[in-house]
Amino acid sequence: xxxxxxxxxxxxxxxAETPFALNGVNLEIKEGEFVVIIGHNGSGKSTxxxxxxxxxxxxxxxxxxxxxxxxxxxQIWEIRKRAGMVFQNPDxxxxxxxxEEDVAFGPENLGLPSEEIRHRVDEALDTVHMSxxxxxxxxxxxxxxxxxxxxxxxxxxxxxxIIFDEPTAMLDPSGRKEVVQTIEHLNKNEKITVxxxxxxMDEAIHADRVLVMDRGKIVMEGTPKQVFSKVDxxxxxxxxxxxxxxxxxxxxxxxxxxxxxxxxxxxxVAELCRLS
Amino acid sequence: xxxxxxxxxxxxxxxxxxxxxxxxxxxxxIASGEFVGLIGHTGSGKSTxxxxxxxxxxxxxxxxxxxxxxxxxxxxxxxxxxxKYAAERKKQLIEVRKKVGLVFxxxxxxxxxxxxxxxxxxxPQNLGLVESHVxxxxxxxMALVGMDYETYKxxxxxxxxxxxxxxxxxxxxxxxxxxxxxxxxPTAGLDPQGRDEILGQxxxxxxxxxxxxxxVSHSMEDMAKIANRLIVMNQxxxxxxxxxxxxxxxxxxxxxxxxxxxQISYLIxxxxxxxxxxxxxIITVQGAIDAIQNVLEKRAK
Numbered sequence: 418x419x420x421x422x423x424x425x426x427x428x429x430x431x432x433a434e435t436p437f438a439l440n441g442v443n444l445e446i447k448e449g450e451f452v453v454i455i456g457h458n459g460s461g462k463s464t465x466x467x468x469x470x471x472x473x474x475x476x477x478x479x480x481x482x483x484x485x486x487x488x489x490x491x492q493i494w495e496i497r498k499r500a501g502m503v504f505q506n507p508d509x510x511x512x513x514x515x516x517e518e519d520v521a522f523g524p525e526n527l528g529l530p531s532e533e534i535r536h537r538v539d540e541a542l543d544t545v546h547m548s549x550x551x552x553x554x555x556x557x558x559x560x561x562x563x564x565x566x567x568x569x570x571x572x573x574x575x576x577x578x579i580i581f582d583e584p585t586a587m588l589d590p591s592g593r594k595e596v597v598q599t600i601e602h603l604n605k606n607e608k609i610t611v612x613x614x615x616x617x618m619d620e621a622i623h624a625d626r627v628l629v630m631d632r633g634k635i636v637m638e639g640t641p642k643q644v645f646s647k648v649d650x651x652x653x654x655x656x657x658x659x660x661x662x663x664x665x666x667x668x669x670x671x672x673x674x675x676x677x678x679x680x681x682x683x684x685x686v687a688e689l690c691r692l693s
Numbered sequence: 694x695x696x697x698x699x700x701x702x703x704x705x706x707x708x709x710x711x712x713x714x715x716x717x718x719x720x721x722x723i724a725s726g727e728f729v730g731l732i733g734h735t736g737s738g739k740s741t742x743x744x745x746x747x748x749x750x751x752x753x754x755x756x757x758x759x760x761x762x763x764x765x766x767x768x769x770x771x772x773x774x775x776x777k778y779a780a781e782r783k784k785q786l787i788e789v790r791k792k793v794g795l796v797f798x799x800x801x802x803x804x805x806x807x808x809x810x811x812x813x814x815x816x817p818q819n820l821g822l823v824e825s826h827v828x829x830x831x832x833x834x835m836a837l838v839g840m841d842y843e844t845y846k847x848x849x850x851x852x853x854x855x856x857x858x859x860x861x862x863x864x865x866x867x868x869x870x871x872x873x874x875x876x877x878x879p880t881a882g883l884d885p886q887g888r889d890e891i892l893g894q895x896x897x898x899x900x901x902x903x904x905x906x907x908x909v910s911h912s913m914e915d916m917a918k919i920a921n922r923l924i925v926m927n928q929x930x931x932x933x934x935x936x937x938x939x940x941x942x943x944x945x946x947x948x949x950x951x952x953x954x955x956q957i958s959y960l961i962x963x964x965x966x967x968x969x970x971x972x973x974x975i976i977t978v979q980g981a982i983d984a985i986q987n988v989l990e991k992r993a994k
Contacts, residue, residue, distance in 0.1 A: 655886030
């Protein structure tokens with residue numbers, strides 16, 4: 418679905434040259450995968466996501482989305498149709514005064530017949546469980562609801578892949594839960610390839626694969642269990658692990674027969690029950 | 694410096710179809726030197742409440758007394774009689790705003806000057822201080838948020854990272870030398886390291902400078918580590934008020950209002966259901982490890 422080869426990117430060239438924000442990234446994301454990218458601020462995660470739908474084009478190397486090279490300017494709209502993007506701030510993404518009009522904005526710009534637009538909007542709102550709000554004004558919605566409307570707007574474009582750039586950073590716990598459940602549903606049931614960038618480690622535990630970025634490079638990669646078991650390395654990169662993983666890790670260092678790959682409360686409880 | 698709130702009610706758009714009760718008869722007393730975490734889902738009234746604490750919003754009813762200054766004096770009277778107190782109230786509000794510093798959400802969006810030094814100096818300059826005093830305040834405030842004065846003073850705030858920008862914004866409020874610092878989600882959007890840095894500095898400000906700190910937060914893990922007292926709001930009311938240990942025991946109440954407890958609290962509860970008999974007020978990773986070790990050792994014997 419997404420393939421990056423030897424990817425380098427810097428924001429400005431020439432006299433005021435900035436350092437490389439991406440420093441040699443090689444990456445392949447398969448169709449239907451659920452990939453979470455973590456890394457501290459400035460590690461290059463957001464930059465990478467912006468190369469994934471052609472907001473930026475590589476300084477060196479290349480990135481191919483569903484068979485299309487993003488440096489191919491003629492194809493930029495095709496790329497954005499196939500790889501949609503959801504951003505951090507729910508208030509910056511909604512353009513219309515009525516929820517359903519907002520969701521219709523993308524398909525309208527594709528020049529689709531109106532029945533098709535109607536159908537896509539209804540279907541998209543249904544998928545994110547926001548049909549009951551279709552005639553409401555976006556500013557009366559909660560943060561989690563606004564993000565789900567933003568997601569519906571992307572879904573109405575029928576993308577194969579959605580890139581989420583910290584979509585939960587500004588939400589409260591229940592809003593976060595709504596959005597995370599929506600993302601997981603899209604991947605599992607709608608078979609959409611998901612790239613999810615986050616600072617919340619607990620949002621990574623259901624991913625197929627976790628990528629850890631530092632200084633513009635991918636420095637760790639693996640299943641959530643493989644990545645989070647490397648507690649000390651993650652902490653050295655300024656990152657956290659889920660609290661349960663931390664407890665498991667410390668108990669293991671103290672000599673107890675506990676796996677350091679536990680991510681959930683249930684896993685650790687089961688092991689501790691076996692121990693005693 | 695204490696904050697006393699009595700029967701405080703705030704209604705937005707009163708008398709219109711959009712009428713919303715944001716605060717519903719709140720009674721609270723925050724004592725000098727407390728470190729308070731204010732939690733609640735979006736729309737529970739947290740932000741409305743903190744804006745009342747330094748007089749940015751006028752309440753619909755009720756009293757607010759900050760350090761013996763009654764900033765709501767006379768507001769309950771009919772319009773004509775209210776005027777009598779207007780001048781006095783204005784004077785008190787100016788005093789209160791110097792003493793109660795408010796850091797909004799995403800304060801880095803409010804940076805506007807060419808250099809870090811000028812931005813932080815903006816507040817103290819408006820107090821009419823002489824140049825050397827302003828400079829001293831800027832240097833002190835930067836030291837408090839852990840930014841080296843010489844390294845950063847001439848930099849544009851816009852060249853800095855998100856975490857650094859936020860520290861500049863907080864320094865701008867600290868330069869006013871407040872006694873109470875109120876922050877609305879100071880760690881939102883920061884990575885774990887940036888978050889720990891800001892929280893660490895707030896802890897230092899509280900412990901060493903004796904500041905009263907009130908943090909609005911969605912992170913139960915952070916509040917478990919740092920706050921002495923948690924105030925939980927729902928639908929404009931205070932529903933729980935106590936130490937983090939006591940508040941996080943109320944898993945059902947918190948979940949019913951859209952909140953969660955730290956993962957550790959869930960772990961302790963699940964282990965106790967399996968007969969581990971751990972104390973139910975453990976809320977930190979280290980606390981959990983010690984208690985689990987204790988049980989495992991006993992069982993091994």
